[in-house]
Amino acid sequence: MNNSKTSALAISIKNLTKSYGKVYALDDVSIDINAGEFLTLLGPSGSGKTTLLMAIAGFNRPDKGSIKFSNKEMILTPPHKRDVGMVFQNYALFPHMSVFENVAFPLKLRKISSVEIEKKVNEALKTVQLSDYFQRRIDQLSGGQRQRVALARAFVFGPRILLMDEPLSALDKKLREQMQIELKQLHRQLGVTTVYVTHDQREALTMSDRIAVINEGKIEQIGNPKEIYNSPNSTFVADFIGESSFLPLEKKKDFLYYSSEKISKIKLSDKNQKWSLVIRPERLSIANKSYKKSLSNIHFSGEISELVFQGETALALVTLNEGDLLSVRLSTKSSEDFGNLSIGNKIKMYMDIKDIIIIPLK
């Protein structure tokens, strides 16, 4: 098994464009993926994330642009010569072959000796915990097992780039969460550059070294999960990642205000007129009787219009006095927070001013 992180390849994409008629699936996309990193392409359906992955794999021909694997131009190379491992959304296993034969397929094509093939296949199956299944036919496997076979088949021949197209979307929640951890461990073990496509932002935040948020063929923002979550640079990213409430801000001289509440200082020279305050529901706290107003907090007041119990937490929708809606995440543990609340209650909320996210509206 290849453990050397130095053998992983970096991927450099420049000005990649792919259009289908008038629609731009990829619109001048450029991104540098570091060798050995786990990068997630995150976006809604039709955003172009799969198109980008397929372009890296060689399954579509972009209109223009460059794709380099560690400085080697690959854009004209056919898919069977790119030497990348790929896990398809529906696994794409060979139904007429056994598990062993499926995993051995890429090795056979590379003319590896049968002794070596057997060794590598068994190693790969052991890694995905399917050692006892090598004789099975594909139609005898469960979804989770098929996923592991697809995975084993993708890395058994030691590719230096691994591509995954929403591999966990067909699995149920528990299995999916388990596999997320296993994939992360596998990535650490193999040290292979991994490009992962998903529309599930929680999955992206869990697994990635960096996330590239894609929308309508363009990359909106790239950063590590913390950056993306805490400092989204656009309404789209703020809305797509995590839950958010958006409050309109007014610019008065060199400060931004929400109603009478001073939110943030900005440069007078900043041309943007309209700003949005992004608030994560879990950053808000309810001001109970013992709360003392603090200058390091910003404050809101309103009336609870909806209360949703969600198991370990609850969500309260609050209509602020100004008319805007704010979502507050409440712990269901303390009865003070959740147990005593009901629709129609008037409440006051506060939040640390350090947790604010402001976004200019273009």
Add this chain to the structure above:
Amino acid sequence: MNEKLLKSTERKEQLMLTALTIPALISVTLIIVIPVGWLFTLSFIGKSGDFSLENYQKMIVYKSYFRVFKTTFNVSFLTTIFCILLGYPLAYFLSQIPKKFVGIFMITVLLPFWTSLLVRTYAWLVLLQKKGLINNYAIELGIWETPIKLAHNLNGTLIGMIHIMLPFMVLPLYAAMQRIDRQTLQAASNLGANPFQAFWQVFVPLSLPGVAAGSLIVFILCLGFYVTPAVLGGGKVIMVSMQITAILEDQFNWGAASALGVVLLVTTFIFLLLASRFLKLDSIMFGRS
């Protein structure tokens, strides 16, 4: 509670569903089961009018009967093989072109069905015979000098049969091929298979059930075929169907003719049985996966 009511409602529904099959059952019984059953019993009646097994005994004893069966299987087998060879590329083409073009090309495959079998067979005669269109044009263009015997022999029969049977091979083959997941082939390509390798190692094995289904249909249709071998065979290609006709026309021996028919029927059933055992006919014929 309500157990009896629920059960009786269920039973009533099942009965009504079964009742829907009654018209079909009656038609099949009247049109097929009774006449064939009658012929079946006839096969056990000898020339003298009494019960005897002489019709079946004749088949084992006389070499001519054996030759007829051998010819029938030969022609059916060869037709099937050639239908596979010609039909596979055509079905592959249909399965690979963009879906919007499939309709047009499918019409060309199905167009022959618009013409009656007899007319198509005689059309081949016009083309293939000694003074037919092919020979005339070939000689005129200097491709060959003396007319080649393309009709009134096995070759002519095969040409005609292949042409007529081809759609029966192409359709189930196409159905099976276009059900092959394109992503499976992409996976093969991604794993290092060049287009040639992906085709032979992944596509062809996955298309084999379609080949089997098409072959079965073609083979069984050929077994009982009459018109084409009769017209294009020139009396040299004698299939079971023609032997049956000959016996009836010459000897009025319903017993002997029926016996031949029974043997043909039983053979067909055996083939179908073997096929259903070894092939997943359910999924090919009815699209169940």
